[in-house]
């Protein structure tokens with residue numbers, strides 16, 4: 001796009017904000033934009049992906065799993081996309097979750113989650129452990145959110161379609177980490193989606209900032225003492241960013257801004273330095289510690305896992321060090337230009353708030369390869385007493401006994417008691433499926449809990465509070481339907497499995513023409529010897545997990561040399 005297409009009012013606001021940097025900022029609109037994917041480490045290690053990547057990629061400096069790809073590539077048109085190996089994401093949009101600092105086992109809320117870019121990133125950080133609650137108040141957008149979580153194979157997410165005020169009672173003080181990726185005026189989207197410019201004229205920044213103010217206050221109530229809250233937008237207007245945070249701090253004395261660094265200035269040279277150092281260390285580590293073991297017969301898979309692990313650890317260490325080096329360069333510290341905005345009267349915010357806001361992060365499109373983002377990392381400064389009280393409380397937390405409002409047949413809303421299937425529905429077909437098709441012999445796994453809404457079975461994460469009256473779209477990983485004494489496994493179930501989880505698989509290579517035909521929903525010819533079974537006593541006939549290069553893409557039902565296609569119509573390759 002050209003800078004001349006930008007709304008005049010927007011340009012004059014940016015002049016107030018950026019001063020001498022305005023030209024560089026506007027020039028960035030004439031540059032080609034950066035394209036990114038984020039690797040799904042629930043399914044594939046970074047090193048394995050880099051070896052298999054169908055496109056040339058380079059690292060996004062501020063996101064551990066982020067990669068740039070070149071314009072002209074079509075990552076959405078590759079079987080790996082259908083296997084959920086990556087999410088196509090604008091690179092600067094990868095920064096908020098990176099700064100949320102999620103660890104496996106935590107309770108995390110993504111309050112404004114659709115279509116799920118950041119939810120899938122959080123899920124990968126959780127590595128299947130802990131609880132991820134994702135919410136969006138827009139019922140149509142929630143459908144895309146569910147689909148993306150399913151494609152990513154996320155098993156520990158609960159999807160809600162609620163107004164945040166209705167979540168306050170059940171989730172008061174519940175979450176360790178909360179992300180508010182707020183609805184905003186979208187100024188950072190002008191280059192990516194030109195339609196946003198027309199919307200920007202109509203939707204006032206003021207309207208968005210009122211919404212954001214409310215969301216921040218609501219999220220604060222759901223955060224545990226000592227918890228971390230990340231607020232992000234893809235807009236540049238300070239009314240929706242710095243001012244929003246300053247106002248929040250002035251009404252929430254128990255919150256502070258956490259000083260974080262983003263390497264928006266990190267240049268290729270530093271990046272290369274980091275990559276070389278990582279490579280060298282991996283080789284050293286391999287030589288010293290693992291070479292002997294590898295020679296002792298460890299196979300390639302184990303080898304890859306070790307090098308993934310070393311790579312992650314060393315990468316983190318080096319990244320931290322380089323972040324230290326760039327302190328004071330790559331973020332908005334000490335640049336209070338927003339206070340010069342015409343609407344900002346002197347003394348509108350306390351000195352504490354103004355000083356703290358200097359530690360929020362701006363990713364600018366003229367300084368890095370990305371469209372731009374604002375990120376504020378906030379911490380609830382819980383006292384030790386409050387923290388121990390929260391621990392006692394969480395130990396006493398009851399498991400879910402949720403009710404769900406789902407549209408029943410005929411569109412009527414009905415309440416279904418969770419954990420018990422509909423009267424007359426037996427769980428035996430689901431259990432039999434688990435015994436036959438899963439190596440673990442059971443579904444759900446020990447850390448999950450079976451929840452039924454009518455005929456539909458889910459594996460829910462443990463440790464949620466009572467959710468009575470909350471609109472639940474998915475109480476967990478959707479397993480499938482129990483109908484007339486049969487179990488019909490869902491596509492979400494297939495996507496939540498790894499090839500090694502299943503006892504009967506058909507693994508096709510991407511080069512095999514049948515892959516695209518499978519993804520288009522066609523019936524395939526598959527010879528019996530291609531149906532791989534753990535145990536020769538297990539027949540070839542029946543459900544098989546269909547994989548591409550070892551990654552699950554869906555179900556098929558094999559019989560007499562033919563594979564009946566179970567790939568859902570809404571997911572097909574077009």
Ligand SMILES: C[S@@+](CC[C@H](N)C(=O)[O-])C[C@H]1O[C@@H](n2cnc3c(N)ncnc32)[C@H](O)[C@@H]1O
Pocket residue numbers: 111112113114115116117118119135136137138141162163164181182183184211215
């Ligand atoms: C910037 S988008 C979120 C993008 C998402 N985090 C991602 O990475 O894919 C903001 C979302 O907030 C939702 N939203 C707007 N107002 C909301 C509210 N009051 N409560 C919850 N969600 C809201 C919108 O429907 C929209 O999907």
